[in-house]
Amino acid sequence: MADKEKFLGEFEQMTMLALMRLGSDAYGAKIRQLLDSEISRNVAIGAIYSTLERLEKKGMVVSKLGAATAERGGRAKRFFTVTAEGKAALTRAKSAMDTLWQDIVFNNIHNIKKLNINGGY
């Protein structure tokens, strides 16, 4: 695997975390709703599937077709699950971000405090 593919983008991480939170009920519409309700990211369904397709090619997630329902116009759901490789990549990404954030958290709080003192500007 090329080095570039070992890293996950921000939206890839968000999508994979949504999959893990949804568990066995992780499919496009639910992922979209979760991202909207939990982190206010109102994204197009195409953006989610485009990301999932890419993650599936990288071996980070796997998918399987569910049963077709009348509510969906007779179309089947595609359920996604994060693979062990995907979980490892997510852990790596979190650890990298935690490391990089360590010193920045203090500076940000300092700046926010400074902004509040100056009347919020």
Place this chain on the structure above:
Amino acid sequence: MPADIKITVKHELFSPPSFALMLLAWILSPYLVDAILGDLIEEFNHRSKADSQAAKRWFWQQTIHTTLIYLKKSFNSPSFIRKLNIVLPLALFILAFALIAWLSYADNLSDYAPGFWQTLLTGQAHMAFFDGAFWANLGDYIAQVDSVWFLLDSASLILALFTILLLIHLDKRSSFTPLKMACWGYSLVVLPYLWSLIHINSNHFIATEIGPIIAIGLITFLYTILPVSYLVHRKLKQQIQGTSRDKK
């Protein structure tokens, strides 16, 4: 029956826009079409219960965003670029051949297409594609073509050979990417024609002198477009093979 009417009205209000469904079905890959359309229909049905018009607006927003994402993805995919690199040069080759045949076989062009004749005297042979006279009896002129001698031009042959040899030489460099090959190659394909335009417009030639200059531009284009397309195609293929080897 009133009950039947109610059901019909309700069904119409709760149906997602059919054109949006058709657009998505056309743009999406068979692998994802059912999942994406099903998800959109499912959420549309939930939203319709609160406000059917807002649900339709939401469905269109989702359709447009999804269409743009997948169109962009298709345009950036290596297979699309490879197909475009074959189809477009082939179409341009056919058009260039038809134009050269028309210019060579059409009698009394100054009477037959007077507007275009004046444009041709400024070297703009490509303007024939926007002239009705070119398309009107094109089939008849193509049918008159009985040999390929009218396509032979020694200056064009030398220029075409130079172009191809230069590209083969540049191809030996490891930094010569498919994009560089396409930029260099297609620039060299149009360069003689651009030169002919500038040369004609910056000098005062009589009508009989203009023909051979236009011929160099057009015939060199005809000679080089397909070999350049092949070289770009080969380069793209090498890059794809290299990428899949790296992945393994």
